[in-house]
Amino acid sequence: MRWFWIDRFTELQSGQYARAIKNVSLAEEHLHDHFPGFAVMPGSLMLEGMAQTGGILLGEKNNFEHIVVLAKVPNVTFHGFVVPGDTLTYTAKLINENPEGGSVEVTAHVGDRLIAEAEIIFSHLDQSGDFKHLDQKNFVFSIGGLLSVMEVGKAGS
Amino acid sequence: MTPEDIFTKVRDTLVDALGVDDDEVTLEARLEADLGAESIDFLDIVFRLEKNFSIKIPRGELFxxxxxxxxxxxxxxxxxxxxxxxxxxxxxxxxxxxxxxxxxxxxxxxxxxxxxxxxxxxxxxxxx
Structure with missing residues (x-):
């Protein structure tokens, strides 16, 4: 399994907001255990998708010069279930940003239905204490090739 | 803004950032030892103070x-x-x-x- 919890960016306004989608499929192995006979997208993975959307929004603001890691989730609220066949839309707004990190507010919708909302704080790992000597670029992007999801639009269009 | 007003807003900031009860937030309370703050909470506190007081806090100025x-x-x-x-x-x-x-x-x-x-x-x- 690759740790991608968004499928594609649909909008990106640099330094302001980003919107990404995640299509939920019954082909995803974990849905058969969560739960047997009642497949629902785990909230923790929705939160990961929200963090990936917000983290890339923050990273892009700084041209991916920092290693952006999820540091804290002060608030998260879930309002409903997401089932196979649903398309989740994550909308992240950049609220704060400084050399040490940033914070975003993210919502998750299926259609017009609000599924979840969260406040997420990221840290720039390369700017903090013990990790200052790291000189690599953001590993999510260099290894995973996740940047391709930022090509806003449809493949082949 | 009076010192009481500042304290009230700082208290609310810490209640939000650290999930503590408001009666735990006294003037003498230490952020780490008494209120359980961890390193990442300091960034959260900076962001919330900036918002709640409409100020900008450059890196290293507060902590x-x-x-x-x-x-x-x-x-x-x-x-x-x-x-x-x-x-x-x-x-x-x-x-x-x-x-x-x-x-x-x-x-x-x-x-x-x-x-x-x-x-x-x-x-x-x-x-x-």
């Missing part, structure tokens, strides 16, 4: 940085030097350096990060 780094020359044998203390007085005047100077072990600096210190900082910042 001193790099005090313990070897090349700064502010620490010798685990103690903050006189030069280091003088720098603290100038750079972070909201910190109670006099109390810290009585036992200036590097690790004790965190006990100086109190609710009172945050209130002092905001007061200075609003007056600037």
């Amino acid at each position: 001193p940085e790099d005090l313990a780094s070897a090349d700064a020359g502010f620490v010798k044998d685990g103690l903050v030097t006189a030069e280091g203390l003088a720098t603290l007085r100038t750079k972070v005047p909201h910190i109670d350096v006099d109390t810290f100077a009585k036992n200036p072990k590097v690790e004790n600096i965190k006990d100086m990060f109190t609710v009172q210190m945050l209130c002092n900082f905001v007061k200075n910042k609003l007056a600037a």
Whole structure:
């Protein structure tokens, strides 16, 4: 399994907001255990998708010069279930940003239905204490090739 | 803004950032030892103070940085030097350096990060 919890960016306004989608499929192995006979997208993975959307929004603001890691989730609220066949839309707004990190507010919708909302704080790992000597670029992007999801639009269009 | 108003807003900030009860937030409370703050919470506190008081807090202005780094020359044998203390007085005047100077072990600096210190900082910042 690759740790991608968004499928594609649909909008990106640099330094302001980003919107990404995640299509939920019954082909995803974990849905058969969560739960047997009642497949629902785990909230923790929705939160990961929200963090990936917000983290890339923050990273892009700084041209991916920092290693952006999820540091804290002060608030998260879930309002409903997401089932196979649903398309989740994550909308992240950049609220704060400084050399040490940033914070975003993210919502998750299926259609017009609000599924979840969260406040997420990221840290720039390369700017903090013990990790200052790291000189690599953001590993999510260099290894995973996740940047391709930022090509806003449809493949082949 | 009166000192009481500043305290009330700082208290609300910490209740949101640290998930503590408002009666735990006294002026004397230490952010780490008493209120359970961890390193990442300091960034959260900075963001929330900026928003709640409509101020900008540049890096290192509220919480001193790099005090313990070897090349700064502010620490010798685990103690903050006189030069280091003088720098603290100038750079972070909201910190109670006099109390810290009585036992200036590097690790004790965190006990100086109190609710009172945050209130002092905001007061200075609003007056600037």
